[in-house]
Amino acid sequence: MPRIQLFLPLAFFALLLAACRSPGASLFGDVQAAQPPVSTLTEAPATGQNSPPSSLAVPSIIASLPEKSSETCPVTQPPDAPFVPPAPYPPQPPGDDQFWFGENGLWTALPRSGSWRQLALGEKFWWWSEEFDVSEDTTPDLQVSAWRLDGSAPDFQASGATNGYHQSFHWAMLVGVQLPQPGCWAFTGQYEDHQLSFVLWVPPE
Numbered sequence: 001m002p003r004i005q006l007f008l009p010l011a012f013f014a015l016l017l018a019a020c021r022s023p024g025a026s027l028f029g030d031v032q033a034a035q036p037p038v039s040t041l042t043e044a045p046a047t048g049q050n051s052p053p054s055s056l057a058v059p060s061i062i063a064s065l066p067e068k069s070s071e072t073c074p075v076t077q078p079p080d081a082p083f084v085p086p087a088p089y090p091p092q093p094p095g096d097d098q099f100w101f102g103e104n105g106l107w108t109a110l111p112r113s114g115s116w117r118q119l120a121l122g123e124k125f126w127w128w129s130e131e132f133d134v135s136e137d138t139t140p141d142l143q144v145s146a147w148r149l150d151g152s153a154p155d156f157q158a159s160g161a162t163n164g165y166h167q168s169f170h171w172a173m174l175v176g177v178q179l180p181q182p183g184c185w186a187f188t189g190q191y192e193d194h195q196l197s198f199v200l201w202v203p204p205e
Contacts, residue, residue, distance in 0.1 A: 073150065073184035075114025076101060076198035083107060086130050089170050104130045105194035109169075115201045119185070122178045126164070129191050132173055134163050140173045143190045149199070154180040 078099040084091045086104055093100055093109040101110045108127045110116075116123070125144065132140055142161035147153075159176035166172075179185060182204040188197045 073114070073201040074199055075184075075201050076110060077114070078112060085128065089128060089130075094166075094169055101198060102128075102196045103194070106189060106191045106196045108189065108196065108198075110198060110200070114199075115203055117182075117203050117205075119177055119200065120179045120182050120202050120205075122176065125158075125175050125177045126169070127173045127175070127189055127191065128169075129173065129194065131192055131194075132163075132171065134165075134171045138163055140191065142173045142175060144175050144177065144187065145190075146177075146179065146185050146187045148181065148183050148185055150184040151181075153183065156180065 079101070083100045083102060085100060085107060095109075097112050098109045099112055100107055102108060106127065106129050108125070119125075127142055127144075129140075140161050140163065144158045146156045146158075157178050157180070161173050161175050164172055164174050173191070179202055182202045184199065185202055186197065186199050188195060
């Protein structure tokens with residue numbers, strides 16, 4: 001495996017990584033972060049509500065879901081015109097089962113299947129922006145929120161953002177994510193004045 005170069009110490013990131021090491025589950029394998037995120041809590045809608053925080057944009061594909069199954073979850077699909085990040089970022093994500101989603105100001109890698117089980121167990125969630133400069137900003141102001149579309153759910157937990165590097169995808173921003181329940185989840189990432197929303201299916205164990 002290519003050697004990972006880290007910008008900040010890995011002193012206490014072991015806790016997050018330990019939750020993310022289910023074999024074959026991570027989109028990025030054992031790539032590690034540069035600095036341990038500090039656990040924070042992002043408030044989700046109150047029980048019985050299925051609307052995102054008022055400050056976040058709702059993906060246009062979201063609709064009321066009459067049933068709770070993968071077939072009724074409007075997962076985000078690869079766009080007809082694939083997004084290609086600017087240099088020096090690679091034109092394709094690290095894995096064959098992924099696609100880039102977003103624009104130059106903010107993008108991420110999503111599973112082609114639309115299903116990401118590890119998010120309910122604890123996962124490293126990587127984000128990119130051409131405006132992110134790790135030499136000036138080691139802990140970017142990246143905010144990630146999520147809400148369940150097919151039922152109520154407890155609060156969603158995400159870590160504070162840090163950074164990491166791998167030669168297969170260059171410098172990236174990173175948050176640790178653990179969803180409280182499986183189901184159909186909408187996500188919104190906010191970085192600077194850029195916002196990105198999408199939907200993923202998180203299957204039960």
